[in-house]
Amino acid sequence: xxxxxxxxxxxxxxxxxxxxxxxxxxxxxxxxxxxxxxxxxxxxxxxxxxxxxxxxxxxxxxxxxxxxxxxxxxxxxxxxxxxxxxxxxxxxxxxxxxxxxxxxxxxxxxxxxxxxxxxxxxxxxxxxxxxxxxxxxxxxxxxxxxxxxxxxxxxxxxxxxxxxxxxxx
Numbered sequence: 001x002x003x004x005x006x007x008x009x010x011x012x013x014x015x016x017x018x019x020x021x022x023x024x025x026x027x028x029x030x031x032x033x034x035x036x037x038x039x040x041x042x043x044x045x046x047x048x049x050x051x052x053x054x055x056x057x058x059x060x061x062x063x064x065x066x067x068x069x070x071x072x073x074x075x076x077x078x079x080x081x082x083x084x085x086x087x088x089x090x091x092x093x094x095x096x097x098x099x100x101x102x103x104x105x106x107x108x109x110x111x112x113x114x115x116x117x118x119x120x121x122x123x124x125x126x127x128x129x130x131x132x133x134x135x136x137x138x139x140x141x142x143x144x145x146x147x148x149x150x151x152x153x154x155x156x157x158x159x160x161x162x163x164x165x166x167x168x169x
Contacts, residue, residue: 001093003100006051006063011040013060014053018043021083025147027122028081050104054084054093061088066101069114078105078113082125094128102132105161112160119144120153133159 006014015036022030022039030042044051049067053060062084069079080101084093105113113134118125120139134157142151 001054001056001061001096003052003054003096006044006053010053010060011036011044014043014063015039017060017063017083017085020086027119027125028083029117029144048108050101052097052100052104054088054097056088061085062093062097064097064101066104066113068110069116076111078108078110079116080105080113081115089124094125095132098128098132102159111162112158115155115157117144118155118157119146120155121146121149126155126157129157135159 018039019034019036022028022034023032025032030039034042043063043065045065045067049065051065052063054062054064062082064080064082066078066080068075069077078101080098082094082097084097102113115129115134118129120126126136136155137158138156139153140156141153143154144152146152
């Protein structure tokens with residue numbers, strides 16, 4: 001598997017991954033009726049941020065984007081989001097994407113990375129982020145209305161680059 005920067009010609013393969021994740025309504029608060037154009041506007045970030053894809057051969061199996069978490073006085077902290085195709089989960093795609101954006105953020109001098117809204121019932125993601133050095137720094141109770149489980153918490157997760165070791169490889 002290879003992770004590389006997104007190019008516009010990737011969108012026809014990225015959109016089905018994004019559509020699948022948002023229509024499941026289990027990990028992102030996006031409107032499940034979102035169109036391809038609306039999703040593109042939300043998902044594909046412009047420089048100085050980055051959008052990337054994970055590829056197996058010519059097939060895109062996951063995507064991520066990263067950027068400054070906030071403008072101005074908060075711009076020293078990065079953030080990122082990840083989506084993996086259902087049939088590719090559990091095979092290291094999310095790990096590869098997360099390592100890529102962590103390296104990207106460190107290489108641009110960010111002080112750390114913050115995930116603003118990790119659904120607490122998304123155990124695979126929470127476990128992955130913990131393995132890569134993130135900690136839950138807070139949880140907003142009931143902030144995500146899960147389609148099967150009802151209201152569940154959203155974790156804020158953070159890793160500080162200066163204090164944390166490099167992610168295990």
